[in-house]
Amino acid sequence: MxxxxxxxxxxxxVFTIGEEKSxxxxxxxxxxxxxxxxxxxxxxxxxxxxxxxxxxxxxxxENQSNYLNLxxxxxxxxxxxxxxxxxxxxxxxxxxxxxxFRHVPVISNKILVGLISIGDIVKTxxxxxxxxxxxxxxxxxxxH
Numbered sequence: 224m225x226x227x228x229x230x231x232x233x234x235x236x237v238f239t240i241g242e243e244k245s246x247x248x249x250x251x252x253x254x255x256x257x258x259x260x261x262x263x264x265x266x267x268x269x270x271x272x273x274x275x276x277x278x279x280x281x282x283x284x285e286n287q288s289n290y291l292n293l294x295x296x297x298x299x300x301x302x303x304x305x306x307x308x309x310x311x312x313x314x315x316x317x318x319x320x321x322x323x324f325r326h327v328p329v330i331s332n333k334i335l336v337g338l339i340s341i342g343d344i345v346k347t348x349x350x351x352x353x354x355x356x357x358x359x360x361x362x363x364x365x366x367h
Contacts, residue, residue, distance in 0.1 A: 226315060226329055227308035229347055230337040237328070237338045239264050242271050246282055246298065247291030249274050260326045262335065263299045270328060270335065272299035305330045306339075316344050 239262045240249050249261055253276065263272040274295050282298040283290040305328050306315050319327060319341050329337040 224312050224347060225308065226306055226310045226312060226339060229312065229339050229343050230308065230329060233337070233339065233343055235337045237262055237335055240274070240295065241266075242296040242299070244295055245291065246279055246293050246295050249295045250279055250291065253279075259340065260338070262328055262338065263295065270303055270305070272296065272301045273303050273326065273328070274299040275326070303328065307331060308336065312344050312347060315339070316341070319344075
């Protein structure tokens with residue numbers, strides 16, 4: 224199965240924020256929208272980082288009295304691994320597991336077209352296994 228198939232089900236919505244914004248502004252978007260990450264964009268609209276709940280927790284721990292006013296660019300993850308719509312989800316799962324992150328932006332022709340999470344991958348694989356399991360049970364029992 225391909226990343227594009229997950230995006231067909233999930234949709235293309237991705238929450239973004241400018242790199243000049245504060246952690247407080249980022250936290251507001253994350254909480255209001257019940258999401259785990261924000262894609263951080265530079266002034267040209269290109270991805271310059273990704274800000275996760277973990278990044279915010281680290282900032283709050285290091286700056287307990289003033290973290291909400293800090294620039295998020297100082298705490299975002301700057302090395303962003305991306306995937307493409309035609310990448311196989313087994314490959315993407317392997318990359319995410321190896322690098323220990325839970326969200327990955329999907330880029331097509333240098334344009335942000337979506338975001339998938341490890342949860343999206345697990346849900347898709349589980350549905351695939353259920354379908355395959357039912358098919359095999361029906362085949363074994365003679366139901367066509």
